Amino acid sequence: MKPEARSQKPVVSRAAVVGAWRSERGAWRPVFTALSSRLVARRTLVAVICSLLAAHCTLLTVFGQQASTNMGPEFMDGRPGTYAIRHARIVTVSGADIEDGTVVISDGRIAAVGANVTVPGGAETIDARGLSVYPGMIDLGTAVGLIEITENGATGWVDTQEVGDSNPNSMAWVSVNPHSAHVAVTRLNGVTSVLTAPQGGLISGQAAFLNLLGSTPEAMALVRTAALVINYPGLGGGGGGPFGGFGGQQGNITEAINTRNQRVEQLRKLLRDADAYARAQAAATQDRNLPRPDVDVVLSALVPYVRGERPVVFRADRAGEIRGAVQFAEELKLKPVILGGDDAWQVASFLKEHNVPVILTGTLNLPRREDDFYDVQYEQAAKLQQAGVRFCISSGDTAADVRNLPYHAGMSAAFGLPKAEALKAVTLYPAQIIGVGDRLGSIEVGKIANLVVTDGDLLETRTNIRDLFINGRRVPLVSRHTELYEQFKNRK
């Protein structure tokens, strides 16, 4: 995208604010000269805030810059505006494309869509002639907000994995950093929502479903506890067991099977306990003569999941693990979703029969086995689609590369997935799989206005994002990356 392509007033003023403390010249003048007239009245306040920020950010030598990117004022908080995107090609995803139509956004929602809709008075209109409007993309396999830098450096900013094996009471949403640089970088390529999930152990914790805009975790989390994340134990990897990971200790097959079974049993026992706990609590509520069990934070966290009220995401890649996870879920009456799913195509009819959806995270991974065909990962989505399995596509990345989600879907389309399905696989399908299909994933009246205006096919690499709405708020096309670019592109 070209940051200079749009000059929205808030962008200018905010960039200047940001630039003030970072400016090599160290001058404060640019702050004031660039402030839009609309903000003049607030100048004093802004200046005070600026000085506070400047002092604060000087201390934060490393993370200071990223804090600026998402720190934002008017577009993030307060009442969202009314907008009309006119003369756009509208790719609704749920229905037919509208070649020359209008989308009206009001109070954070899509208020109207169609070729002939009335634009409400007072709406800010955006002429989108030659442009397309898509629903924002959704990635269900991330850790955005939980991790700033993945390797060797900033462990203080890594909150992906708790100590211990079973942490159902770890909730991702409480440690999401709304000011992570990843938030703005990710949304600027059209990915507007993510499932951010804890990692590691047997039960990693509860994942949060976030819209990528907001000053607080509360503002970002559309669903705070969207799913329970379980690493389904496997042989030679997965499940956090002693054979976990590449290059792990090699045991013999019998030992590996025993260990796997023990870990499944450990999981089964905990979930059964949670089920018993839920029933005991319910019984005590109905009958005051029964003893009420003490509240147990671990078990109570599991209750909605053992009742099948919310999805349980099982990380599983090998065919045996996938099958095992589904059978396990049925035995315990859980609502399973497979995350990873490298071998899901091998058990496609089984998954279809059990109506279990798959979040594919490995489209652009190298094949797992030396003798796999070169395109086995590229073709996974097409094979699931042909078999009628519910699926969606994820980047499978923790944070930095989540913005490249559309190219994962694009590669699937290059290898057999129909283009329209590839688009659904990163919009409507993930919304449906995680249970927000009524609120996100397509351009329909009443849905949350997460919209991306582009100059081309959303999944194509060369396409530029020209406008962006999240929760019905018009989001400046500014990120840590555009700011550094602006700062250095004309350095003489």
Added chain:
Amino acid sequence: MRKLFSLLLALVVLAPAVGRGARAQQTRRAAGGAEAGETLIRNATVLTASHGTLQNADILIRNGKIAAVGPNLKAGANARVVDAAGKFVTPGIIDCHSHSMLDTINEGSLSVTSMARTRDVLNPTDPDLYRELAGGTTTLNLLHGSANSIGGQNTVVKIKYGRPAAEFIFQGAPPGIKFALGENPKRSNGFNIPGVPRRYPATRMGVEETIRDAFTRARNYKRSWDDYRAAQSRGDKAAVPPRRDLQLEPLVEVLEGKRYVHSHCYRADEILMLIRIADEFGFKVRTFQHVLEGYKVAKEIAAHGAGASPFADNWGYKLEAYDAIPYNTAVMTRAGIIVSVNSDSDERARRLNIEAAKVMKYGGLTEEEALRTVTLNPAIQLGIDKRVGSIDVGKDADLVIWTAHPFSVYARVEQTYIEGEVFFDRAQDLARRADIQREREQLERADANRPAEGGPQPGAPRGRRPAHSHDDDQPQNGDDGGNDNR
């Protein structure tokens, strides 16, 4: 008896060689037997990388070289004709930073390992090489890892998958060497093993000093040879040759401009540091690799005359990469630097076309500028642009046929040619699959997978050898242990 023994020995020694030859023959046959004769690719959209895009153009390949490019070319009666109507042809993609094919990446025991050579550890059977061919990549710059301030020597190869390692080596490619700055050579990535003394250097100060020390020694060493040769040419019979130093010889070649320096770096300050040292000792840095903050010091890099080889958009995977921006390539290109976009990953090396497309999006480079970042520019950086990197008459016929514009996410590679031979052909790949599948099922049913009576248990399944990705950053000394999780 001795004769018989010799004969047997000869058989034992020769048999595998014959087998290999036969396999190579088979590959050649499978490739259509076109290597000696002519191939005519017809009616394609040709992205030359040197002189724009040609519509409805033909490419005539003769003896492994591009013999002609243009409309309505005529070929001999026996020429193989490939109808590429509606398809796109580009030069073979060149990856300026790869560790594919290397059985080991880092000789990390010392901070100066200029004597170590990647060409001694080439594994031509790695299936990822084939997967890279299937993404249109034909040439790789195989670099030593970045555990050392001055690392080992590089090898430039063409991916002639199915051939012995010696045939992969790009004959005539100027030799190079890997340097590394910053976090990796100072071993700050958790290498502090209790009881084991830390390796010098441990700071960026020490990295600078290590390089300065090495080049000071190299300069002394060069002088001792220069003195010796001068004495010899004066006819001094008593002159004693200096003792050869395999560590310093490659550095003398750097001082003499005969060996290219490819230096891993991230931060702007360390880029400037190496430029200062190079200027002081009178050599040029050929490429800055990764060079994630190159956009901050683009004019200094341009003034030094170095090339740059970053990722398209990787960032944030380590602290040093936190200021990486996808506009890097565009900023550096506009500053007059020759920029290539590399993979440093067996995975990304399969889709460098998409990585190149990103530099159009971020910073608005033209289509040809973007294409050059994975073709002509890396060829220039590696000193092989007279042979490869663009579709021009006289160059090697290293070509890729795509189903759509190579910058489209919907594009797929149909065929990859190296020197006129087909090394990847999707149609053939698909045709072979039923047989391979049958063979796999037979193997899976085989008794070998069952424990013998009273015998040892079979091992638990394990993942395949991890692919190389960011192996520069892997902590193990000597053991590459790369993975895609970074």
